[in-house]
Amino acid sequence: xxxxxxxxxxxxxxxxxxxxxxxxxxxxxxxxxxxxxxxxxxxxxxxxxxxxxxxxxxxxxxxxxxxxxxxxxxxxxxxxxxxxxxxxxxxxxxxxxxxxxxxxxxxxxxxxxxxxxxxxxxxxxxxxxxxxxxxxxxxxxxxxxxxx
Amino acid sequence: xxxxxxxxxxxxxxxxxxxxxxxxxxxxxxxxxxxxxxxxxxxxxxxxxxxxxxxxxxxxxxxxxxxxxxxxxxxxxxxxxxxxxxxxxxxxxxxxxxxxxxxxxxxxxxxxxxxxxxxxxxxxxxxxxxxxxxxxxxxxxxxxxxxxxxxxxxxxxxxxxxxxxxxxxxxxxxxxxxxxxxxxxxxxxxxxxxxxxxxxxxxxxxxxxxxxxxxxxxxxxxxxxxxxxxxxxxxxxxxxxxxxxxxxxxxxxxxxxxxxxxxxxxxxxxxx
Numbered sequence: 001x002x003x004x005x006x007x008x009x010x011x012x013x014x015x016x017x018x019x020x021x022x023x024x025x026x027x028x029x030x031x032x033x034x035x036x037x038x039x040x041x042x043x044x045x046x047x048x049x050x051x052x053x054x055x056x057x058x059x060x061x062x063x064x065x066x067x068x069x070x071x072x073x074x075x076x077x078x079x080x081x082x083x084x085x086x087x088x089x090x091x092x093x094x095x096x097x098x099x100x101x102x103x104x105x106x107x108x109x110x111x112x113x114x115x116x117x118x119x120x121x122x123x124x125x126x127x128x129x130x131x132x133x134x135x136x137x138x139x140x141x142x143x144x145x146x147x148x
Numbered sequence: 149x150x151x152x153x154x155x156x157x158x159x160x161x162x163x164x165x166x167x168x169x170x171x172x173x174x175x176x177x178x179x180x181x182x183x184x185x186x187x188x189x190x191x192x193x194x195x196x197x198x199x200x201x202x203x204x205x206x207x208x209x210x211x212x213x214x215x216x217x218x219x220x221x222x223x224x225x226x227x228x229x230x231x232x233x234x235x236x237x238x239x240x241x242x243x244x245x246x247x248x249x250x251x252x253x254x255x256x257x258x259x260x261x262x263x264x265x266x267x268x269x270x271x272x273x274x275x276x277x278x279x280x281x282x283x284x285x286x287x288x289x290x291x292x293x294x295x296x297x298x299x300x301x302x303x304x305x306x307x308x309x310x311x312x313x314x315x316x317x318x319x320x321x322x323x324x325x326x327x328x329x330x331x332x333x334x335x336x337x338x339x340x341x342x343x344x345x346x347x348x349x350x351x352x353x354x355x356x357x358x359x360x361x362x363x364x365x366x367x368x369x370x371x372x373x374x375x376x377x378x379x380x381x382x383x384x385x386x387x388x389x390x391x392x393x394x395x396x397x398x399x400x401x402x403x404x405x406x407x408x409x410x411x412x413x414x415x416x417x418x419x420x
Contacts, residue, residue: 059330070322070330077338097327137359141332142320146353147263147293 028109050081056100156238181211186271190241203268217267252347262352291333371409
């Protein structure tokens with residue numbers, strides 16, 4: 001397994017995958033660096049990439065009254081683009097707060113791999129579902145505005 | 149020992165600090181001292197208006213300064229918000245159970261506060277910090293609505309500057325000026341090493357405490373290691389009137405601090 005494979009396998013999102021499955025994903029993956037203030041993607045962009053954050057903090061923002069409002073921050077170990085299973089456009093801005101290093105996995109390529117290896121597809125889908133559920137739980141608590 | 153639990157002690161408001169637009173901190177100077185345990189509360193009586201239960205937010209090592217942090221949210225507390233230094237009030241207490249700071253000696257202490265819930269935890273934090281060598285790792289996780297809603301900001305900065313304490317603050321939403329994390333308090337647990345013998349003190353809105361307790365359990369912290377401070381409508385403060393009854397317990401007398409294994413079944417009961 002090359003360096004990119006080792007990095008992929010070390011990310012919590014893929015940690016328990018078999019080495020052969022991780023190796024299967026290498027061709028879909030790039031290791032990217034974003035400067036502070038740079039957007040990983042913006043509202044309206046086609047979500048064609050899933051990011052596995054390795055380092056740094058990403059602010060998930062929505063613009064209200066012309067001002068960005070940060071609704072959540074995510075960091076190392078987190079995943080951005082959990083909606084990859086359903087082709088969609090981003091409804092949020094995702095901005096690097098500081099230098100962010102992330103593994104960028106091309107969605108189309110990943111879909112092809114998941115179709116080609118249903119066990120891999122199932123494993124990825126279950127991980128995405130767990131992350132989505134966690135995020136939904138947090139969003140619901142946030143939505144209650146409990147400190148008002 | 150309280151001679152007559154219904155008899156308020158007359159005290160004069162010595163200092164008032166504006167914490168937030170609707171939150172203020174009052175200090176009564178009590179020359180003879182007003183001993184209390186961290187987590188306990190007093191009934192504060194505004195003459196001719198009414199009486200409300202308010203947690204003590206001061207330093208238990210300085211009983212000559214009785215401190216309460218109050219949100220102007222009801223009829224009595226809105227009147228309190230308009231009172232001036234020098235006003236005489238009635239104080240009954242201290243009442244209720246306390247954070248188990250003695251039981252926590254030798255253990256790692258995790259304090260999790262949400263919103264105004266930091267106020268009842270402040271005496272426990274001050275006690276732990278005053279006796280720092282007797283505790284293991286100390287972590288404070290604090291959540292608020294926005295950066296502008298963080299309580300005790302100067303003190304938070306001081307705590308954050310200590311090497312023997314880890315403080316993380318998170319807000320539900322933020323504008324460009326906030327560089328800390330954004331999200332809900334349980335999220336902060338992602339980066340906190342937890343052990344089954346930690347002592348965890350939690351205070352905040354009840355729904356937040358339920359989420360936090362569930363997350364702690366999921367991460368292996370047993371219910372016996374978690375304490376919550378509950379809030380219910382209190383009137384007498386001594387377990388006689390029944391206003392704050394919570395199944396077989398009275399929040400004023402058996403609480404407000406409950407060990408989670410004793411209170412967990414009740415938190416799931418609707419309309420309780």
